[in-house]
Structure formats: structure tokens, C-alpha cells
Amino acid sequence: MPFSIGFFDDGRVLEWEATADGAVATELEDYTPCFYVAARDPAPDPDLTTLQSVYDQHLGVVATEMVARRPGFRRDEEAVLVVDITHIDRVTPLARQARQLSDYPVADLTCFNVDFSREFRYCLETGTNPTPASELSTLRLSVPVTETCNDVYAELSVAGDTVTGSPTDILTAVQGALDAHDPDVLVCSTSEIVPTLYEMATDAGVDDFKIRGIEARQRSTPPFIEDIQRDCFDRLDATRSPDAVLDSLQDAIERLHAGTVPVEQLVERNRFSKPLEEIYAEYTERGGAEEDSRAGPRRPPRTGHRVRSRRRREEPREQVALAHEEIDSYDASYYEAQLVRAVESVLSPLGWDPKNIQREIAETREPNLAAFTEVEKNESTSSRVQEIC
Secondary structure (H helix, E strand, C coil), X not given: CEEEEEECCCCCEEEEEEECCEEEEEEECCCCCEEEEEECCCCCCCCCHHHHXXXXXXXXXXXXXXXXXXXXXXXXXXXXXXXXXXXXXXXXHHHHHHHCCCCCCCCCXXXXXXXCCHHHHHHHHHCCCCCCCCCCCEEEEECCHXXXXXXXXXXXXXXXXXXXXXXXXXXXHHHHHHHHHCCCEEEECCCCHHHHHHHHHHHHCCCHHHHCCCHHHCCCCCHHHHHHHHHHHHHHHHHCCHHHHHHHHHHHHHHHHHCCCCHHHHEEEECCCCCHHHHHHHHHHHHHHHHHHHHCCCCCCCCCCEEEEEEECCEEEEEEEECCCCCCCCCHHHHHHHHHHHHHHHHHHHCCCHHHHHHHHHHHCCCCHHHHHHHXXXXXXXXXXXXXX
């Protein structure tokens, strides 16, 4: 269950969950917040058709619909207008427009589900329980008010201890606290602390500080993805150029689709709290049963045995094979998406997001019919590789 929700300017949402390997973020692109418009008083039943038509033409609106709801405890179900919108920050300005049309006197309409915090709204609308499955460890970072506007901190509080000095002194103290506490969550007095420390680390050439908490620090990350991300950090440190990072990403993607990356470098190591028999049963239900019918009965995997999830184009569900079984190819598109996320972690402090990265890749990638045909053939029986531990 996610314990924190993050929101991007382009409407994407990040759900942060606590796992055995630390905090992991899942990106979602299909979240559309909404609000409701209804009559303030049930006696005059206003026709909301005109208002619905106005919202339908707005670029910030995804869809509208008339639904039955109870606007209050003492009111029966009534027809209310629900407005789904593109971004959570547009809820309030769009709701205000309901009271600005001459067709409806100001006192006739009221809007519901407007003045929510973004996180509460998300949990309410998606049915998400934000309570973490286990207690999260935290590390508090704070700066005095006098430091908040500075590009370089000369004073920082780390876990309650005040540190002063040069950027190297500050960063060394933060790195030491991260190593000692290994927190799931950083609690910061201002959202500018992390990007400011990032810039300080870049200017001072301090590399390991910048990779804590991202893919290269997570045990579940495949070695191939980890190696590429570390290489991207090295290139950014040496050149200060996003283009150098994108060159590394482009080369890695080409190797993936050419099928030259060893399968062992693509293993995802996942830790489960369930008994292995239950995990095996779940994999079987997701597609392994057909493999069993052809290959005969198989024993549940023991601790540390790898499980490969095979996806075929004509069969969108996943199929399972044990580590000792041969696979013809891997799912290059799946690992390409992981590479893009890993590179986003490197370039996001510079204002890059996955769409920027994918656009740059698309502009530099030259179509090759032979290579495309080979990719089509390989991905028709592609696999993901996992290790249960």
C-alpha cells in the first residue's frame, strides 16, 4: 500500500510503497481527479445541460457525466454533474466557473469535493489506503530560514544535529547519516533541500550521495539497469551534459533489442513475505498451468531460485519457467521502460521527465527494417526474469 503520493506537472502520479528493499515508486498516467456540481437547494431543480456543455468544450476537462448522488445527509439522491479533469491543480479554477455563467444565479449551484488536499483527494477517489504495511524509518533534514534561499547551504540540521562548514562538510554529514540510518523516507523542512544538496554534490564532485534511494541502490533492480544508471551518473559528472547520458541510454537500448544482453544481467530479485508455495501457486494461476500441462508437474521453487515470467504477443498473460529452463529471448520493451525510468532519476533534477527522454530517443533512432523484423520475432516469445528470495 502506498504511503505517499507525488504529483507531476503533466498529470502523472507517483505512488510510493515500502518494500523489503526500501521505498519504491510506481508511475501512473491515467488518474483523472473530479468534482461535482449540484443544486444548492433541492427545491428548484436546475437544468445542468448548459453547464455540462460548457465543461465538455474545456481543454482541461476529460469527461462529464450526470450521476445520482446524495449532496447532503438530509437529501435524497439527485442528478448531479461529475466533471473529470486532466490535472489535480485545475479542480478549484474549473469549479469556480460553475458560478460564473449567467444561466445560473450565483446562489443556485454549489460544488462538492473541491477543497481537498491533493493526497487526500487521490486516496478518496482511487480507494487507496495510505497506511504503510510496516513502520517506515525516517531521517530529518532541515535548514534555518536564513538558508532557505541560498544556492549552497552553510548550515544544515541532520537528525537533530547541526552541521556547519563547507559544501563538502555538509554533504559528508548527510552521507554519513544516510549510511548510518538507511531511511525509507527523508523528512525535509523544505522541498528545496534535496535539489539543493544535489547541485552541491554535483559542484563538489560527490557521486555516491546522488544514487541513494534510486534504482542503483535497490536490490530488486537488474544488474544491467544498475550498471547503465551508474554509467549515466559518471558521464553526467564528467561532462555535465544530458546528451552524454542519453548516448549511454541509446546504446543500452540498442543492445537490448539486439538480444546481446545476457539473461543473467536482467534478473529482478524480489523478496516476498508469503510462503513460497503460495507464490508459486499465484504464478501458476497467471499462466504457468499451460506450461505444466506440457512439461509435467514441477515442484515449487526453493529460496533463491529464479522464476521467469514469459509473455507472448498472442497471450497477454504471463507464463512461468524455472531458472534451469531455457528461454529464447527476453522482453526488450519491458527493460527499455526500466532504463528510461533509471535515466529519469539521473536527469530529473535538470528538469527532464520520461516524455522528454523518449522524445530525444525517438529523434535519434534510425528505423532499420531488418532490425525491426528481428525485434518483432524476438518479442513474440519474450520473457521477464525474476528471482524469488
